[in-house]
Amino acid sequence: MATDKFKIAVLLSGRGSNFEALAKAIETNKLPIEIELVVSDKKDARGLALAKERGFKTALIERKPKERSADEFFKEIGDAVSAAKPDLVVLAGFMRVLNAAFIKRFAGKMINIHPSLLPSFPGLDAQRQAWEAQVRFSGCSVHFVTEEVDAGPIIAQAIVPLFPCDTAEDLQARILIQEHKLLPAVVAALAKKDVWLEEKDGRPLVMFRGKLNDLEKDAGLLSIKPL
Numbered sequence: 001m002a003t004d005k006f007k008i009a010v011l012l013s014g015r016g017s018n019f020e021a022l023a024k025a026i027e028t029n030k031l032p033i034e035i036e037l038v039v040s041d042k043k044d045a046r047g048l049a050l051a052k053e054r055g056f057k058t059a060l061i062e063r064k065p066k067e068r069s070a071d072e073f074f075k076e077i078g079d080a081v082s083a084a085k086p087d088l089v090v091l092a093g094f095m096r097v098l099n100a101a102f103i104k105r106f107a108g109k110m111i112n113i114h115p116s117l118l119p120s121f122p123g124l125d126a127q128r129q130a131w132e133a134q135v136r137f138s139g140c141s142v143h144f145v146t147e148e149v150d151a152g153p154i155i156a157q158a159i160v161p162l163f164p165c166d167t168a169e170d171l172q173a174r175i176l177i178q179e180h181k182l183l184p185a186v187v188a189a190l191a192k193k194d195v196w197l198e199e200k201d202g203r204p205l206v207m208f209r210g211k212l213n214d215l216e217k218d219a220g221l222l223s224i225k226p227l
């Protein structure tokens, strides 16, 4: 049956709590968004089990280095994702660096959630990096995916404090609470075409309909009033 819903494909490798938050937000708020496919590269990923439980179409595509090259692996994922004809590809804890061909294939329609205030602390263990640096604030970012890891145009961020008595795990938990609000808010905004990517003066620019920061405000993430 034809649907005019905004279609997404989710890629994950593990716990899947961001995928779960997204699925719940879509269901609870009756958002016109359809999760068409959930791809995992790990067979024991909790996120894969959750997706199956919720009745979503899933694909397990493992790397198996002895059997094929990284390029073949990403081609297979790309083909599975393309077959789902998504409007948006969501990286929700997909723990692999994508190859250039995959990034090009979904350029401008692929987002990632990262547990730091980018461009600070890209890469692995971002929460621990922030904790070790003894920053006063950290948070999470949702950005478009480009070739440089965790460096694509930032769509929205949420901020959390870091207290002197915090462990790295405390910080991680505090950030995760915000991740679960930020990712659904961004996907909803993209589905509504309230946010889009444009080329301006030779560089990609994230454009917002309405006021900048409305997105964070709507998600209850920003208490500072714009001037």
Ligand code: GRF
Binding pocket: 012, 013, 014, 015, 016, 017, 018, 019, 047, 092, 093, 094, 113, 114, 115, 140, 179
């Ligand atoms: C999250 O912290 C996300 O920001 C990062 O990987 C983690 C995935 O967690 N990219 P989960 O699988 O969504 O629970």
